[in-house]
Amino acid sequence: MNRVTAILPAAGLGTRMGADTPKQFLSLDGVPVLLFTLRRLAACPAITDFVIATRADEVDSVAASIKSAKLGRPVKVVRGGDTRQDSVANALAEVPADADLILVHDAVRPLVTLNQIERVIAEAAACDAAILGIPAMDTVKEVKRASLPNDVALITATIPRERVVLAQTPQVFRASLLLEAFGRARQDGVTASDEAGLVERMGRDVHVVVGSERNLKITRPGDMELAEFYLPGAGGPMTRVGIGYDLHRLAEGRKLILGGIELPFPKGPVGHSDGDVLAHALCDALLGAAGMGDIGTHFPDTDPRWKDASSLRFLEHIRGLLAEHGFRIVHIDANVITEKPKLGPHFPAMREALAKSLGIAPSAINLKAKTNESVDAVGRGEAIAAQAIATLDR
Ligand code: MG
Secondary structure: OOOEEEEEEEOOOOOOOOOOOOHHHOEEOOEEHHHHHHHHHHOOOOEEEEEEEEOHHHHHHHHHHHHHHOOOOOEEEEEOOOOHHHHHHHHHOOOOOOOOEEEEOOOOOOOOOHHHHHHHHHHHHHHOEEEEEEEOOOOEEEEEOOOOOOOOOEEEEEEOHHHOEEEEEEEEEEHHHHHHHHHHHHHHOOOOOOHHHHHHOOOOOOEEEEOOOOOOOOOOOOHHHHHHHHOOOOOOOOEEEEEEEEEEEEEEOOOEEEOOEEEOOOEEEOOOOOOOHHHHHHHHHHHHHHOOOOHHHHOOOOOHHHOOOOHHHHHHHHHHHHHHOOOEEEEEEEEEEOOOOOOHHHHHHHHHHHHHHHOOOHHHEEEEEEOOOOOHHHHOOOEEEEEEEEEEEO
């Protein structure tokens, strides 16, 4: 997989918003816009680290608030410049040498979806440069200001609409290509309003992946209301709870995988995947809380992709779905029901593995061991079961 570093220019003053607070710090669904945007990007597993360029007097406070947000990826916060191009240039200096691709995304486009991010990355991986953009719906006119009043302009041409695309972000480039484009722009004293512009002027192809008008850039008064409107289930923070349950038969000679960890035991669960009852109960609890159905609809056992798959991959997939819909995992509680083996000593490793797959802290996961007092199939050691409850907020 390509290693992608994400750069977020966030040094704007938001003068067009008419608000005292820069737009990247306004609160969207209870979260600063910058953090909301970062969480959307963090849902993409290919993004290995972040570099944020912000105003010099905000570097410390931004770094502190991001640290407490626990994104599970390294984040560097650097001083931005007076222009977007200067800010991105400062951030480029901090990109790790082993980054394959660099993704630049407006800090104030919080509603970008995981699907959009992944499509642009895939396109750039194939052709070196790709951006998200939308077709123009209105007829596009070229104008000059002439000596007319401020709010009036003179039309000089009509540009055929099918030749026009409105550029959005993410914009993703082969790292070496973007660095070269910025180096040449500096040499030539050229400024562009987006990164693609600097790559285009080198005569290199840049592809456009079709985005959505919902991926709006919070720029003008009223855009925050529009963003809240576009948020699924907008209308303030919301807490939801989901329940999950799973049971697998145990058979000799199968590995016992539980909470993503292999335990030393002569028997293991029978199943299409690794039969990890704890991970499966967790999947159902998370999907249940999000109102997204159950594990069977997302990972059908007829799909060869999931044959003998580690159930941690299910959790990673669900993590992306949750982030895409703006959900955050608050807490997980689970019971594992089995007579043997003793689970307590393995719980720290299980919590670590589950937490890593879900991008949360191990402290947000509580595990409990139960027996069935030798009663019924679980009690006789013929099966293992788990129950889970997940709490999400949005
Ligand atoms: Mg199962």
